Amino acid sequence: MSVDERAEALASDLGIDKEEVKQDLENLVSYSVPMDEAVQSLRRKYGGASTGSEPESKAIGEITTADSNVTVTARVLTAGKRSIRYQGNEQVITEGVLADSSGSIDYTAWEEFGLSPGDTVTAGNAGVREWDGHPELNLGESTSLAFEDETLDVPHEIGGERDLVGVEPGDRGLTVEARILEVETRTIDGRDGETEILSGVLGDESARLPFTDWEPREEIREGADLRFENVYIREFRGAPSVNCSEFTTVSALDREIAVSDSAPRKPIGEAVESGGAFDVELVGTIVAVRDGSGLIQRCPECGRMVQKGQCRSHGQVEGEDDLRVKAILDDGTGTVTAILGTELTREIYGGDIDDAREQARDAMDQEVVADSIRETLVGREYAVRGSLSIDEYGANLNASEFHEVTEPPAERATALLAEVSE
Numbered sequence: 001m002s003v004d005e006r007a008e009a010l011a012s013d014l015g016i017d018k019e020e021v022k023q024d025l026e027n028l029v030s031y032s033v034p035m036d037e038a039v040q041s042l043r044r045k046y047g048g049a050s051t052g053s054e055p056e057s058k059a060i061g062e063i064t065t066a067d068s069n070v071t072v073t074a075r076v077l078t079a080g081k082r083s084i085r086y087q088g089n090e091q092v093i094t095e096g097v098l099a100d101s102s103g104s105i106d107y108t109a110w111e112e113f114g115l116s117p118g119d120t121v122t123a124g125n126a127g128v129r130e131w132d133g134h135p136e137l138n139l140g141e142s143t144s145l146a147f148e149d150e151t152l153d154v155p156h157e158i159g160g161e162r163d164l165v166g167v168e169p170g171d172r173g174l175t176v177e178a179r180i181l182e183v184e185t186r187t188i189d190g191r192d193g194e195t196e197i198l199s200g201v202l203g204d205e206s207a208r209l210p211f212t213d214w215e216p217r218e219e220i221r222e223g224a225d226l227r228f229e230n231v232y233i234r235e236f237r238g239a240p241s242v243n244c245s246e247f248t249t250v251s252a253l254d255r256e257i258a259v260s261d262s263a264p265r266k267p268i269g270e271a272v273e274s275g276g277a278f279d280v281e282l283v284g285t286i287v288a289v290r291d292g293s294g295l296i297q298r299c300p301e302c303g304r305m306v307q308k309g310q311c312r313s314h315g316q317v318e319g320e321d322d323l324r325v326k327a328i329l330d331d332g333t334g335t336v337t338a339i340l341g342t343e344l345t346r347e348i349y350g351g352d353i354d355d356a357r358e359q360a361r362d363a364m365d366q367e368v369v370a371d372s373i374r375e376t377l378v379g380r381e382y383a384v385r386g387s388l389s390i391d392e393y394g395a396n397l398n399a400s401e402f403h404e405v406t407e408p409p410a411e412r413a414t415a416l417l418a419e420v421s422e
């Protein structure tokens with residue numbers, strides 16, 4: 001929709017003059033405020049001037065992105081607080097999920113309504129915005145919020161308790177229990193100058209994930225078993241990452257968490273569809289070993305592969321020899337490129353860089369190294385564990401473990417089904 005169309009829709013919604021709205025909208029957009037935010041901000045500004053009639057009550061499952069304002073009665077499933085910078089001001093928002101018997105919907109509350117998981121509320125005149133093709137609710141100044149005495153029964157769990165394998169980017173107000181596996185202090189250029197944060201890896205019985213603590217806490221040390229309340233999940237290099245804000249509470253657990261040694265196994269199609277994974281196991285047949293495998297030369301500056309003595313960033317360089325495999329793994333549901341570093345490649349090749357150099361020299365062609373690797377891998381089935389990232393370079397699985405599959409296919413299918421249906 002153009003600015004003009006947005007202004008017209010907004011003006012008719014709010015019952016005010018279109019030209020006035022359009023000017024405000026153009027103004028905000030010219031300050032690089034995203035259109036959806038600009039519209040929401042004007043809704044708040046003019047909310048009081050609306051015709052006063054409350055929009056119709058809707059079942060959550062029936063709300064669509066075509067709605068502009070609705071009234072819903074719902075149960076608060078989660079309520080996570082977060083501080084954001086909005087139009088130059090620090091603002092605390094509450095985000096989470098509302099549900100009734102027909103469905104659930106993400107919400108953002110721009111006012112402090114005091115929402116807690118388990119509350120039953122009626123939100124009158126809640127704004128509907130579109131996010132990623134789905135409707136979401138905005139509760140703001142023009143929303144009337146009432147707490148109901150009668151509890152609404154919903155077919156969802158109240159509160160945001162999750163296993164790590166079950167979190168997704170965009171989740172808010174979650175509670176997780178996990179062990180800190182790695183942690184380091186980092187200095188970053190924050191919005192208020194240099195600031196220290198903690199980052200690392202945590203794990204539970206189901207998975208491992210990266211985390212960031214934006215307000216460094218003493219309790220977060222390697223080996224600590226902790227309960228994190230009110231965390232939010234962001235995407236980090238294509239995988240979910242757990243984020244602690246100033247509103248997160250961290251407390252010691254009186255139980256030991258048995259962190260899983262293995263990574264969750266997923267069908268390739270599903271793993272790619274999910275947008276990436278920090279630590280995952282994919283099983284498939286290697287259908288090809290790509291160019292740029294075997295004995296390669298890397299730029300000493302940036303580590304990128306050098307072709308004909310040229311680095312894409314650094315021009316003419318003296319390349320350093322390395323061993324690598326880029327193999328296409330296919331399980332019938334999808335494909336990824338498994339990238340194996342020096343160590344894993346050495347095991348597969350059955351020799352080190354010197355052996356590869358010698359083989360290449362004898363043949364006067366370094367492709368012979370990739371050819372030997374191809375002969376070993378192509379047509380066989382492997383389980384590859386690693387971190388999966390999806391970006392403009394495709395779906396790449398950076399392997400940490402790699403082994404040939406020996407289980408009979410039937411048993412494997414059963415094991416996979418059991419995991420998927422958990």
Ligand SMILES: [Zn+2]
Pocket residue numbers: 299300301302303304311312313314315
């Ligand atoms: Zn370079």
